[in-house]
Amino acid sequence: MLRVKNLTVDHGAIRALHGVSISIEKGQLAAVIGANGAGKTTLLRTLSGLNKATDGSATWGDLNVLHSKPESLVRHGISHVSEGKSVIPELTVSENLDLGALWRRNRKESAQSKNEVVELFPRLGERLSQRADSLSGGERQMLAIGRSMMSKPQLLLLDEPSLGLAPLVVEQIFQSIRDLTNSLGLTVILVEQNAIGALKIADIGIVLNLGSIAATGSAAALRDDPAVRAAYLGF
Template sequence: MSETSMLEVRGLVAGYGAAPVLREVDLTIPRGAITAVLGANGAGKTTLLRTLSGLLKPTAGRIVFDGQDLRGAKVEHLVRRGLAHVPQGRGVVAELTVEENLRLGGLWRGDAAGLRRDVAEAYETFPALARRRKHSGHQLSGGERQMLALARALVGRPRLLLLDEPSLGLAPRVTAQIMALLRRLRDASGLTVLLVEQNVRGALSVADDGVVMSLGRIAVTASAERLRDDAALRHAYLGF
C-alpha cells in the first residue's frame, strides 16, 4: 500500500443475497483528500460505503485501511482505528438528546477531558446544535439531524470519514455549509473523506478527486476538475 493512500480496495465483491451489487471494485483513496463517489441510483454507491465500514461483509476482495487488511474486522474495531460512517438517512438516535448523541460518538474514547473539548468544539462548529443540546433527536429538523450525525462522527476523531448523501433533503444553504466544513476539516486536520452524493455539482465543488460508479463497477476515476470541465464525461456518466 502506498504511503500516500489512506484506503485501497482491490477486487471487491459484495451484495445482498446471491446477486452481487459490487463487481470487482478497485479503488484508491488518497490520504488527506476528499473523493466524491458519483453515479446513478442503483450504481452501488451506498453498498460500497456499507462494505467499507463493516456493515456488509464482502464475498471477495481486499480492503486495506492505513496499511491494515480489514477482512473480518468488526465495526467497533474500524471505529477505533479511525473510520467513521455517516449513513444515508441521518443516523442519529432519536430518543437521545443532542448532547447524548454527541457523547455517544466518543463512547469508545478513554479521555474524558478530550471528549468534553470535542463536544464543545462541535457546538462551536454547529451553533444550531448548541441551541438545541437538550432536545431529543426526533425534535430536530432534517438539517439539524444531518448536522448532528456529522458532528457525532467527528467527535470520534476519525481519520477517514464516509459520508452517504449528506445533502439529501437539505436546503441549499445548509448543504453549502456542510461542503464548506468538509473543506475546512481537510485543510486543518488532513481528514480523508469519501463522499457519496447525488448533488454532483456540489460534490465536485469540494472534492479533489472523483469516482463514477455504474452497475456496481468503477467506470471513471479522474480529478474533480476534469469531471467538472470535461463535457463528454459529464454527458456520458453524470447526465449534465
C-alpha cells in the first residue's frame, strides 16, 4: 500500500504541496482531481522520483519512495506515465514499448509483455514499425500506458491521460485503465482534470486545492457531495 504523510514540496520559492497525507490500499484506483496549479502533477512527480520533497514521507510497502531516483523506482514497480502522451516521437511504436522493458534484461519476458500490451491495445500491434509521431492522440496515450505496462508495474501513476482526446477516446482509455486495475491487481493514481470521468471509474477520490487536500473519500461519496460537485464537477 501507499502511505504518504505530511508531504511538502517546494518549487523554488513556491510551495506546491503543503502537508499532504494520502493512504491508498493495494488494488485501489484513486482519482486525484483539482484545478490547474492544485499540485496534482507535483504529487505524481514526487512519487516517481522526478521532484524532490522538502518534508514528509512516502512509502510503498517497505520502500521509501522519497529518496530514490525514477530509474530505481521503476525497478521497484512504480511506473509514471507523465503528462502529455509520454512517448518518444522519433522512435517506432515497437521501440517505445521495448524501452519500458530494457531494464529487465530478459528478452523472453519482455516479448511476453509486448504480446500482452498488443492484446490489450490491438491498434498498437498494427503499427509496431511506424514512428510514434504518426499515431493519433488516443493511440499515443495507449502507447504511453503500454510502455509503462512493459515495466511490470504494481503502482501506476497516470498524469492526465485524457488530455486533448476526443470524448469517445477518453471513455475507451478510462475503461482500459479500470480493466487493467482489476485484471492485474494494480494500484493506480489517476490525476485528472476530467473529474467526472475519473470519479466514475475510481474507487476513492482525492481533491487537491492550492497544494492541500480539500476533500477525500470514496469516489461515489465525492460524486454526491454538493460542495465537491459545485467546486470541481461543475454541476
